[in-house]
Amino acid sequence: MKQMFKLILAISFAGILFACNNNSSEKKEEAKVSADSSAKANAAPAPTGPTLPMDVVTIYHTVKDYKTWRMAFDTDTARRKDAGFSFVAVEREAEKPNNVKIVLAVSDLAKAKAFPADPGLKAAMDKGGVISKPEMKFWKIVRFSPDNQKTLDSRLEIVHKVKNYDAWLKVYDAEGAATRTANGMNDVALGRGIDDSTLVHIVFEITDLTKVKARLADPAFKKIMMDAGVIGKPSITFYKDASN
Numbered sequence: 001m002k003q004m005f006k007l008i009l010a011i012s013f014a015g016i017l018f019a020c021n022n023n024s025s026e027k028k029e030e031a032k033v034s035a036d037s038s039a040k041a042n043a044a045p046a047p048t049g050p051t052l053p054m055d056v057v058t059i060y061h062t063v064k065d066y067k068t069w070r071m072a073f074d075t076d077t078a079r080r081k082d083a084g085f086s087f088v089a090v091e092r093e094a095e096k097p098n099n100v101k102i103v104l105a106v107s108d109l110a111k112a113k114a115f116p117a118d119p120g121l122k123a124a125m126d127k128g129g130v131i132s133k134p135e136m137k138f139w140k141i142v143r144f145s146p147d148n149q150k151t152l153d154s155r156l157e158i159v160h161k162v163k164n165y166d167a168w169l170k171v172y173d174a175e176g177a178a179t180r181t182a183n184g185m186n187d188v189a190l191g192r193g194i195d196d197s198t199l200v201h202i203v204f205e206i207t208d209l210t211k212v213k214a215r216l217a218d219p220a221f222k223k224i225m226m227d228a229g230v231i232g233k234p235s236i237t238f239y240k241d242a243s244n
Helices: 002-042 066-074 077-082 109-117 121-128 146-150 165-175 177-182 209-217 219-227
Strands: 054-062 085-093 099-106 135-144 154-162 185-193 199-206 230-241
Touching: 054 109, 066 085, 066 099, 066 121, 077 085, 099 109, 109 121, 109 135, 135 199, 154 165, 165 219, 177 185, 185 209, 199 209, 209 219, 219 230
Parallel strands: none
Antiparallel strands: 054 099, 054 135, 085 099, 085 230, 135 185, 154 199, 154 230, 185 199
C-alpha cells in the first residue's frame, strides 16, 4: 500500500513538473514571437526606388501634336524594351508643351547608344509627328528621391557644366536640401554626365513656382553657383509631368 502511494505521488509530481516545464517553454516561445514581431515593427522600412547609381537617358524633341505623338510612343514600347530601355517619365515643357522630354532607364549602354540607328525608329518618329532632331543625353543618377517625384506634377530641370564635380557637390550639399525646400523646390534626382563627367543634371519637384523663380533670380543663388564652379549659363527648364 505504501509502495502504491509512493508510486502515485511520484507520478503526480512528474506530471506537475512536466506541466511547469511545458508552460515555461510556451512562455519563452511566446516571448520570442513577441520580440520578433516587435523587431519587425521597429525595423527600418525597405528602401524604395531604383538601385543607385543608375544609368538613364533623357531624350528631347519637338512634336506637331502631343496626343498623336503619345499614341505612337505608347505603341512603340517593344522597340525600346529590345534596346534595353525601361520607362521612367514623360514630361512636357511648361511654356512650350509640344517640347517633350522622355526619361528612360538604361540596362545596356552600348545598345542604348546604338538605338538612334534602329531602321524603324525614324518611321516611328515620323508617325508620331516629331519635327526636330532628337537630342539624347546620358546620365549616371547618383541620388534619387522617389517620393518627391510622385507628389506633384511640376518639375524644374537644371543642367550645367562645372569645373570640378566634387568641389561643386560640396557647395551644393552646403546649401542643403532644407534651403531648397524653403525656396519651393524639393530634390528629386541628381545625375552626372556619362559622356562628359563635368555635366550635372538636377531635377526638382516644384512646390511654389513664385518662390522658385525668385530664388533663381536671387544674386545670392547666382553667387553660390559661381562659388561652386559652374561654367557658362545653366540650362533651366520647367516641365509638367505627363507620365500617365
